[in-house]
């Protein structure tokens with residue numbers, strides 16, 4: 210098979226699984242549906258983290274948060290020396306473009322310099338023009354290209370800011386009016402799909418471009434979680450992945466779960482880029498055996514909070530970030546309510562555990578219905594095996610904070626590696 214020369218990754222922030230006409234009959238996006246009718250939908254696609262920074266870092270490295278170092282949203286840097294898709298394509302001579310409606314959310318990450326505003330002239334990115342970005346797609350067909358586009362309009366206020374008598378959606382959800390609240394969220398997603406994406410997709414010849422459209426995490430809109438950063442919940446972990454690869458027809462996604470970490474090996478393979486990748490991600494077009502009996506991991510760590518987007522982070526010179534959790538060699542402030550959670554899913558059931566308390570839940574990942582769980586050890590041993598068998602152990606010891614070192618030591622003791 211010929212190598213694919215052109216790749217476009219489109220990330221829609223907070224895009225959850227039911228914000229799509231294929232999964233929700235009330236979703237009205239006829240132009241987007243026509244343009245993506247030959248795209249395949251992965252029905253069991255899960256993110257590695259319910260937060261923008263760690264989730265995208267998994268997309269670009271093919272690694273779980275505990276492997277790439279961004280344990281949570283407010284960790285500052287990745288572990289050193291990990292290949293990322295932007296750099297790999299740039300090194301391979303491709304034209305590389307990253308555009309975001311919120312580029313500063315990627316500050317201090319290895320691929321930060323590749324991601325610029327969607328419209329360099331616009332102050333508010335959602336009011337900007339797509340023309341500059343679309344012009345980038347007009348390279349001759351022989352040119353290698355790698356593009357990433359990130360939409361933020363779907364995040365947080367969903368475009369409600371500044372609207373007179375705008376409702377408080379959290380109050381509505383608390384009052385049992387989640388369906389009404391969701392209409393505003395769905396409207397923001399429709400706006401992105403049915404205008405911005407439509408205009409981009411019109412320009413992309415499907416004979417040339419491999420295109421992946423995905424959510425970096427979903428959004429709660431339920432009693433347990435309103436937004437996305439507070440817990441590991443099916444509404445935030447299960448998101449759409451639409452994929453089109455030239456010349457491959459419909460993609461038969463595996464029965465088992467597909468994870469954000471699978472895109473790195475899939476894309477590098479399609480592009481013919483040689484990279485020493487030893488993560489858990491599997492090529493989506495490779496052997497289906499790689500997906501049998503598979504459990505995929507998601508992690509949440511809010512020990513340093515969940516709000517990265519503060520002036521002190523956004524206006525700080527990169528040179529002042531002296532480790533993953535320190536500036537000017539001083540550890541950043543801890544978040545008093547911080548937690549560490551992990552969850553695993555096989556695409557049918559979700560098991561979640563609080564690392565400090567051992568509290569756990571098991572539920573049907575599609576319906577969210579609670580399931581009995583008499584044997585948490587079964588799930589703990591799956592998780593422990595993922596941690597213990599990872600080929601990316603060493604970075605964790607590179608520059609662990611005191612607390613991280615203590616957590617790691619406790620885990621290794623639990624696993625019987627140290628006395």
Ligand SMILES: [Zn+2]
Pocket residue numbers: 222223260261262425426
């Ligand atoms: Zn996000």
